[in-house]
Amino acid sequence: MTQKTLITPAENSTTITQMDTSRSSRLYTESLMFKKDNVSLSAMTFLYQEMISYLHQSSTTMAEFEKKLSNYGESIGLRLLELLNFRASLSPKSFIDSSSSATTTTATTTTTSNITTTSATTGTGTAKIISENRTRSKSTTSKLANDTRTSSNSALRDHNTHHHHHHHTLEREKNLDVSLCKYITKMRRRDLKILDILQFIHGTLWSYLFNHVSDDLVKSSERANEYMIIDNSPVLTQFIPNNNNASLSCNYFVCGIIKGFLLSAGFPCSVNPHTMSTDEFDERLVYLIQFDQEVLEREALRA
Amino acid sequence: MAIQSLLIVNKSGGLIYHRNFTGTGSHEQQKQPLNSNDYLILASTLHGVFAIASQLTPKALQLSQTQIDYTIPYIPNLGTSSGAANATSSGGRGSNIGKLGSFKGDDFFKDSFTSWNKSGLRQLCTDQFTMFIYQTMSGLKFIAISSTVMPQRQDLNPDRNKNINPNNLAIQVADNFLRKVYCLYSDYVMKDPFYSMEMPIKSDLFEKKVNAMIDNIS
Amino acid sequence: MAIYSFWIFDKHCNCIFDREWTLTTNSTSGTTNSKQNQETAKLLYGMIYSLRSITQKLSRGLNKNEMRSISTGKYRVHTYCTASGLWFVLLSDFKQQSYSQVLEYIYSSIYVTYVANNLFSPYDFAENEDEMRGQGFRKITNRRFIDSLENFLSPLVGQ
Numbered sequence: 001m002t003q004k005t006l007i008t009p010a011e012n013s014t015t016i017t018q019m020d021t022s023r024s025s026r027l028y029t030e031s032l033m034f035k036k037d038n039v040s041l042s043a044m045t046f047l048y049q050e051m052i053s054y055l056h057q058s059s060t061t062m063a064e065f066e067k068k069l070s071n072y073g074e075s076i077g078l079r080l081l082e083l084l085n086f087r088a089s090l091s092p093k094s095f096i097d098s099s100s101s102a103t104t105t106t107a108t109t110t111t112t113s114n115i116t117t118t119s120a121t122t123g124t125g126t127a128k129i130i131s132e133n134r135t136r137s138k139s140t141t142s143k144l145a146n147d148t149r150t151s152s153n154s155a156l157r158d159h160n161t162h163h164h165h166h167h168h169t170l171e172r173e174k175n176l177d178v179s180l181c182k183y184i185t186k187m188r189r190r191d192l193k194i195l196d197i198l199q200f201i202h203g204t205l206w207s208y209l210f211n212h213v214s215d216d217l218v219k220s221s222e223r224a225n226e227y228m229i230i231d232n233s234p235v236l237t238q239f240i241p242n243n244n245n246a247s248l249s250c251n252y253f254v255c256g257i258i259k260g261f262l263l264s265a266g267f268p269c270s271v272n273p274h275t276m277s278t279d280e281f282d283e284r285l286v287y288l289i290q291f292d293q294e295v296l297e298r299e300a301l302r303a
Numbered sequence: 304m305a306i307q308s309l310l311i312v313n314k315s316g317g318l319i320y321h322r323n324f325t326g327t328g329s330h331e332q333q334k335q336p337l338n339s340n341d342y343l344i345l346a347s348t349l350h351g352v353f354a355i356a357s358q359l360t361p362k363a364l365q366l367s368q369t370q371i372d373y374t375i376p377y378i379p380n381l382g383t384s385s386g387a388a389n390a391t392s393s394g395g396r397g398s399n400i401g402k403l404g405s406f407k408g409d410d411f412f413k414d415s416f417t418s419w420n421k422s423g424l425r426q427l428c429t430d431q432f433t434m435f436i437y438q439t440m441s442g443l444k445f446i447a448i449s450s451t452v453m454p455q456r457q458d459l460n461p462d463r464n465k466n467i468n469p470n471n472l473a474i475q476v477a478d479n480f481l482r483k484v485y486c487l488y489s490d491y492v493m494k495d496p497f498y499s500m501e502m503p504i505k506s507d508l509f510e511k512k513v514n515a516m517i518d519n520i521s
Numbered sequence: 522m523a524i525y526s527f528w529i530f531d532k533h534c535n536c537i538f539d540r541e542w543t544l545t546t547n548s549t550s551g552t553t554n555s556k557q558n559q560e561t562a563k564l565l566y567g568m569i570y571s572l573r574s575i576t577q578k579l580s581r582g583l584n585k586n587e588m589r590s591i592s593t594g595k596y597r598v599h600t601y602c603t604a605s606g607l608w609f610v611l612l613s614d615f616k617q618q619s620y621s622q623v624l625e626y627i628y629s630s631i632y633v634t635y636v637a638n639n640l641f642s643p644y645d646f647a648e649n650e651d652e653m654r655g656q657g658f659r660k661i662t663n664r665r666f667i668d669s670l671e672n673f674l675s676p677l678v679g680q
Contacts, residue, residue, distance in 0.1 A: 040405075041405040042405045042489075042494075045405065045494045046493075046494060048496075049494050049495070049496040050496075052496035053496040053497070056496065056497070238404070239404065239490050239491050239494035239495060239508065240494075240495055240496060240497070240508075241491070241495055241497075241505070241506035241507045241508045241509070242507055242508070243505065243506070243507040244497050246497060247497075250496070282511075337578060337579075341578065345575055345578065345579075348571050348574070348575060349575065351571065352568050352571050352572055355564050355567060355568045356568060356591070356593045357593070358564055359561065359564055359565055359568065359596075359598075359612075360595055360596065361525030361526055361541070361596055361612050362525070362526075362541060362543045362551075363523070363525045363526075363541075363542055363543050363544060363545050363551075364525065364595055364596060366543055366544070367544075367545060371594065371595060371615075373594060418594060420593075420594055421594040421595070422593055422594055422595050423593060423594070424591065424592075424593055425592050425593050425594055426590075426591070426592040427572055427575075427576070427588065427590075427591050427592075428588070428589040428590045428591075428592070429576045429580075429586050429587060429588050429589055430584070430585075430586050430587050430589065431579075431580055431581060431582075431584075431586045432579065432586075448579065453589070453590075453619070454619065471616060474592070
């Protein structure tokens with residue numbers, strides 16, 4: 001769900017790319033490369049609404065509800081740190097001046113993404129094409145590889161459908177790993193300072209989740225351990241009316257994501273939502289992050 | 304077209320939303336303002352009449368099998384602020400995004416659509432107001448009461464105005480407007496986790512958006 | 522532009538006249554004062570009665586608010602209520618916006634001339650208590666009235 005960027009769809013009727021059951025192993029074999037995928041906002045909010053009402057009904061107190069919702073987000077946040085750090089290491093530049101033939105790599109990645117979205121049979125074809133390309137590019141010039149690849153593309157696909165599925169699985173996994181990792185010259189270092197990790201949330205995490213950076217990142221002037229991330233119009237809770245006393249609590253999901261993200265980065269904290277409406281933005285929301293004391297102590301030691 | 308009242312009636316005839324918009328001021332007040340019970344009765348009466356109306360289709364129509372075109376043309380920027388105001392107010396994203404909820408672009412829809420209200424009640428013309436009913440596929444009814452009064456005197460030369468019959472134009476405008484209220488409903492009511500189906504609508508966001516749309520229209 | 526049927530209801534909720542055309546191409550087709558239309562007449566009266574009560578509930582100011590027409594996606598019902606509680610109802614094509622003048626003419630020039638001014642026609646079509654409240658069955662059978670109405674309405678049928 002949050003694996004995809006949230007973008008406003010054209011209409012309620014926008015369909016989500018259908019999942020193909022014949023590609024159940026796609027989850028593991030698909031490249032970790034960032035692909036721009038849109039999810040219908042309607043579908044997303046309907047799902048979120050069901051999640052909220054399920055939790056709301058199964059909880060006896062408001063605190064319990066907030067805790068549960070936050071836990072949902074937390075498990076996503078924990079994973080996101082890993083994924084986004086990995087992706088941030090993959091600078092687009094590395095594709096151009098990476099060691100092996102540049103044209104082949106870019107060409108390969110485009111085919112991969114194209115194919116995975118087109119037909120079911122290509123699931124088997126993808127890896128084969130990549131490996132094929134690599135062997136070719138070793139022997140021939142990259143230009144030639146490009147030409148032959150396109151022609152061999154369809155032929156390979158036909159050919160592969162006759163093969164047994166499992167035959168290629170291992171090979172494919174290995175190839176994909178290599179194909180991505182090869183272009184990471186240097187892993188991004190984990191953020192160790194409060195400000196750095198918050199910047200990462202403000203920029204990268206927010207762009208990943210909501211397709212824009214957060215609207216503001218503020219440090220509290222009163223308390224040293226408090227920071228605020230501000231969202232002028234929260235996407236997930238935009239349809240939930242404010243006249244309900246439970247409405248603010250619905251934001252604990254995103255709080256949970258932030259919390260999980262910071263926790264796995266080694267910054268234990270608590271995150272709470274607060275409304276702070278302005279003239280222009282009625283729904284303006286502040287995520288208040290309160291770091292544990294140990295984080296501040298560590299920060300002081302490093303300085 | 305000044306909207307006086309807006310009602311939403313659920314598929315079993317219960318009134319789930321009702322607002323009077325008395326911003327026009329120039330109108331005389333009702334002798335005895337109706338209480339909420341009166342409106343409940345009104346809603347269920349309309350619901351019943353709606354069903355009766357479809358039973359009354361004349362024999363001549365049943366026999367002739369003429370195909371009636373139920374397509375309602377799209378009327379641009381009805382109830383939504385125009386594109387110019389949109390561009391100036393947007394300092395980036397934020398104010399622009401979420402402006403129309405989950406609807407992309409500067410209007411909820413841009414195409415003509417087919418009316419689902421084929422044999423039920425659509426319009427009631429009286430001396431003081433006109434009532435319009437828009438029915439959704441699931442039987443939900445959006446009812447607008449407009450202070451516009453349809454002309455009761457026939458044009459001396461009807462051929463001249465054949466294509467711009469004010470009555471049918473009014474139905475099209477009303478259908479466009481009510482369809483947009485339906486769009487708002489789909490966002491701010493259906494996506495509210497604390498709303499229980501078929502129950503009165505209490506969402507302040509829905510309220511606010513409807514008011515904004517009414518303001519834009521009149 | 523076509524008309525489908527014409528009805529008169531009296532103040533006792535009885536249908537005292539009905540005329541339905543079944544073919545828009547033929548103005549002599551259809552039925553007059555048909556027994557089969559009894560149920561339809563009741564439904565029609567029920568609809569008009571309910572909507573009239575809504576109309577009057579929602580009226581503003583001192584003037585009485587009268588219903589003019591009811592439209593569905595298929596047809597339109599034009600109504601005209603006289604001071605004596607008579608209802609003149611015309612079902613037409615839904616595109617046609619107003620038949621008020623037509624109904625007023627039928628009342629003033631045809632009904633008044635051939636029914637109200639006719640000493641041999643009953644003043645009240647319900648002769649006793651039992652025939653009130655929608656239980657009546659007497660119809661206007663006056664030949665002159667029917668002929669005159671037919672002459673007036675037939676050009677509108679297939680218009």
